[in-house]
Amino acid sequence: MSQATIISIETMRVACKSCSLSTLCLPMALCPEDVERLEDIVRHTRPLHRGDLLFRSGDRFRSLYVVKTGSLKSFAPSPEGGEQVLGFHLPGEVIGLDAIDRRTHVCYAKVLETSSICEVPFQRLAQLTAIIPSLQHQMYRLLSKEIGHDTDMLLLGKKSAEERLAAFLLDMSKRLQRRGLSPTDFHLSMSRHEIGNYLGLAVETVSRIFTRFQDDRLLGVERKHIELFDLDALETLAEGMGATRQQQQRT
């Protein structure tokens, strides 16, 4: 028990310079000296557990959060009391970028599995970006990348159910690969409900398509464990070349 505690604290306190995410996260392309300046403002909190909320809708925006380990989902309350899943967040990804403008969080961030998270106070980060040009560029790229990803998701909304699920799986695959994990064999920390909600599909539809993909030997599924057998075929599907329902609306 005491050993577990020590490990946990060690994990918590790992500095940016020795963090395995340093090539993905904010320190990317910073010189050691600047990494240290960044470290000075980063706050490490104790690990959060499944179901914990990182922040709530309405909370005042003060910090960006970076996932160090684990995963989260963000969601907005929907009018009827349900929730709308806005995205999933993997290690190295920054949460809260949408709140900079509004000064207030308008969504919830919930932990899907035990996760450790770095807190980066935004005001101090902004001050730092003014004196570290490469950090400023990194911030602009980060924000821009988020816009690009959102745009991709926006396009998804116009595709068929099969295309959406294929695109979702490929997106996860690529994001995991960037983190040094297998792009073809991984664990989904979110439920089918959450996937369906995220993609705008009914749970049943998600389930049916998973089995359809499995029947077609595109992948193997066993509960939350996914194995992708044919990335190319999935890519083709996701692109919408499926011949059915050509949504090519020229204007």
Next chain:
Amino acid sequence: MSQATIISIETMRVACKSCSLSTLCLPMALCPEDVERLEDIVRHTRPLHRGDLLFRSGDRFRSLYVVKTGSLKSFAPSPEGGEQVLGFHLPGEVIGLDAIDRRTHVCYAKVLETSSICEVPFQRLAQLTAIIPSLQHQMYRLLSKEIGHDTDMLLLGKKSAEERLAAFLLDMSKRLQRRGLSPTDFHLSMSRHEIGNYLGLAVETVSRIFTRFQDDRLLGVERKHIELFDLDALETLAEGMGATRQQQQRT
């Protein structure tokens, strides 16, 4: 004719400090001295006309563009040769934020009606933000706002056709209002095809819902001229309180 030319040139050359958009655009909250520094890097191009392309997919990213007058649409080529409308851009709005990260434009920007546009070289803008803190904040807020708007659009993709069109009209209404125009009486510069494509709906569906809204006295339509009679009702519709198809998927 010569008078028209003079007016056009006058419009082209208007400086940031005397531009009617100065409270919406980048100069927002800058002191006069800093506005002048911004002006120094802004390039004014001749007005573009309907159908002109501001940039193409594949073009190297060099500048952000701000709409001064007129309107544009951005779209991505879809696999089968059609196009996917990504958004519409009104005066005071910045185009190209998604390209900062990729260093290359991945979509097209096409002019919907005669428009004048300011070009802001990004490298020089970034240099300027490092020495003008309020400009840096403005940039962060701009990028963040875009993320927020994209997220809103993403949520739209999960709603019914009526909800989507209502939300689209309200979005236009609010954006026009911020520009000092009537929020209830305006002209849509895009075609039904483009609206449908943007919202992920068939043209016929858009048309049907327009007439349905008109029958319900929510608005008046005559070709591209729109008059909104009942903003509250549209708001309620857009929120998805329509009692039909409650997409409240709890997880």
Next chain:
DNA sequence: CGCGCAGTTGACGTGCTTCAACCGCCGTGG
């Protein structure tokens, strides 16, 4: 004056949702 395209309207087909039943895993408590 007439071609052409944007827009509207109607009839029909279908992909997805909805409703419902069932299965299997897992935790809990007797």
Next chain:
DNA sequence: CCACGGCGGTTGAAGCACGTCAACTGCGCG
């Protein structure tokens, strides 16, 4: 240790919202 309840997930049947196809209208432009 097993029984039981509950939830996540899968599968089947039926309905509906929206897409597709097709015909028609009318403004706009050469």
